[in-house]
Amino acid sequence: MEKLNIKFLLRAHTIVGLFCIFLFYISSYFGSLTFFLPYISYWELPSKHIEKTVDYGFNIDNKLDEIINKYKLDDKNIEIIPPSFKDPRIKISTKDQSSIYLNPNTNEELDTFYEYTNVSEFFNELHFGENIPVIGQFLMGLASIGVLFLIFSAILLFLFNKKKIKEEKKSDKRFWIKWHKNLGLLVIPFLLIFALTGAFIGVMLFSSKPFVLSATDNKETNLRKVVAPIIFKQNELVKKSENIIEPLSLSLLQAFAKTNYENLVITNINIYNYKKDNSQTMFSGYLYDNRAITGNVNRVNIVLNSIDGTVFSKTNLEETHGIKKALSIFYFLHFMPDETFLIRVLFFILGLSLCVSLAFGYMIWAQKKLHNIGDFKWVNFLNRIILTIIFGSITCSSFLFFIHYLILNSFLEKDLIMKGMFYSLFFLLLLYSFWENKISRIIKINLYLSSFFFFFSIFIHGFQTNIFIWNSFIKNVDVVFYVDLVLISVSLILFVISKKIDLNFLSNFDYRRI
Known part of the structure; x- marks a missing residue:
């Protein structure tokens, strides 16, 4: 009876895992990148390329008078946002009027015309599924619920199979099993937090729309607009x-x-x-x-x-x-709105560990299916899609860095152009994965392209802003310098990995006529 229960639990874990890898892998990968959104936005916006403010003194009284008179700001409620690790600029704004940004070191006005955080905002959209109209956020919420099941089923499988795992001899798929299990168990506390909150954001907020419509006589669908005035007391002028x-x-x-x-x-x-x-x-x-x-x-x-x-x-x-x-x-x-660099790095590492664990879990299932002649063709088809999701996500995200400064900010609908190019590249990578027989070549091409895009993005950034990596170091524009340094480092790491991959790597997954 116990063996039967383990068998059905393992099958359920596998089926739910296959569903989750299509959606939750994308959410996890781009969610890991969103931990660095404050720093990516530094790199995206030239107006943020200013020397680090060590100790901001709030000495803007004279400049504030000048700005209020110059732009005829409404003096009923003037909002000032001081420099922070998210934004080194001073922001001055009033209701229904454009914001003014100042350099905190000189109090000079900054030109923010045609500046948009296209890369970081698109990463956020991909993480939440907002790129899929109407149901995207709900699907990501369902995937989060599926991951909650994966967590509890993984714990049960680990406890029930503990003795069996210890006694199992080395085999070809041992590596995948070992690291799928180890990384999966390692990230459970991290994953539990994000799966619970992700399920709430994706499913609960989406499913609340019918109730909000009913409560407001079909006038409103946004839960926040109905609940916020009750929970959040508005400041009286x-x-x-x-x-x-x-x-x-x-x-x-x-x-x-x-x-x-x-x-x-x-x-x-x-x-x-x-x-x-x-x-x-x-x-x-x-x-x-x-x-x-x-x-x-x-x-x-x-x-x-x-x-x-x-x-x-x-x-x-x-x-x-x-x-x-x-x-x-x-x-x-x-x-994590107020947490700074170290916590974000830790969570980024855990997020990538989750991505690797999901990939290894798929490899375990796919390797088993490829030995079955009847399953080979459709599993081979599925392999190409999954590999494009796993490695194509890296390539396409690096491509966004590459084209952000390649496309001039003055272009109309620049964000739509970038998104269109992102999806076009993803589709081309998918077509290539179906055309190429050898899996190792597919992986190598993706890693080579990613390395190329990351590396040359910093030089295009330098040409467009006149701040190359050595300039940012000399001028103490530290965040921009470190982002450029990370892009170069990641580029070199991906290049070395791609060079190390042997053509016989994952040869069992290559297409062959049966």
């Missing part, structure tokens, strides 16, 4: 005043805010009724020692009198809505 008075400097108000709210990392500043006698300044952000609960959906804030710096109000974290705390933890676990 200060009453209008005509009495002009000079406020304290922003740097001094910031010092008062830090004194009255320890561990507050300021991410946003809102000035209400700028230079009026009832002006208020709100500093909001997250707590350095409590990032999970004070994430994007539950920011804490302190409101000061702009004239004398007295405290009007201060967020008491213990009194915030329980749902806001839960949502904050939820979004923190999936998006």
